[in-house]
Amino acid sequence: MRTFLPWIVFAVLPSGQWQWAALAALVVAVGLVAQQRTAGAGFDALIIELGSAAFFAGLAAIAFADPDSGVHDYSAALSSATLALIAGVSLLIGKPFTLGIAKRSTPREVWGLKPFIRTNVVITAVWTAAFAVTAAALAVIAHAGNAHSTPATIVQVAGFALPMLFTVRYVAAAQAKAGLQ
Known part of the structure; x- marks a missing residue:
């Protein structure tokens, strides 16, 4: 949850x-x-946070330079x-963003095991x-002139809640399969 805090802050502010x-x-x-x-x-555990900082630096610069920018509706x-993009690139380079996060709460001796790595590849792919899908849906909603509407909010919430629910359940299933519960 902490990883996505900047995005949550951005989404809940007016x-x-x-x-x-x-x-x-x-x-x-x-x-x-x-x-x-x-x-x-380590930096491997901060992939989303670093990408978030870069994104919001650029977005803030655009927003302050032109508060009426069309970027606002598509933000x-x-x-x-x-x-x-961040999550996809982390998969392409073989460093799924969830791997660094998972290492924070997993014993070091598990880090190199194929099931641990595979679990994180699957979770990162789902995210x-x-x-x-959330980006595409929000772009369609914004294009229809409803960028800051209830449907847009529902899509954003679902875009985080569904993969989060999947993550919790998938990790529990993987741990049960490995006999770690």
């Missing part, structure tokens, strides 16, 4: 103040990176697309797909 929402999300992302690095987390879709 869309009429999107430049401040983007700045707040940037501050949260940078704060998370600093806090996690201080706590000893939710761009957010999800960015998360899909990637969820982000991509």
Whole structure:
């Protein structure tokens, strides 16, 4: 949950103040990176946080430069697309973003085991797909002129809730299969 805090902050702040929402999300992302690095987390555990900081730095710059920019209506879709890109690239380079997160709560002797790595590949692939589908749905909603509507909010919530639910259940099933529960 902490990993996605910048995105949640951006989503819950009023869309009429999107430049401040983007700045707040940037501050949260940078704060998370600093806090996690201080706590000893490696960069592999901060893939989403680092990508979040870069995205919100760019979005805040655009939003402050032109608060009436057309980017505003597509900012939710761009957010999800960015998360899909980050997650997808992490898979392509063989460093699924969930792997670094999972290592925080898993014994070191499990890290190199194929089932542990495979579980994280599957989970990251599900998150990637969820982000991509959410981005597409939000782009369609924005194109229809309803970017900041109840349906858009429902799509955003579902875009996080469904893969989160999958993650919890899939990890529990994988642990049960491995006899770790």
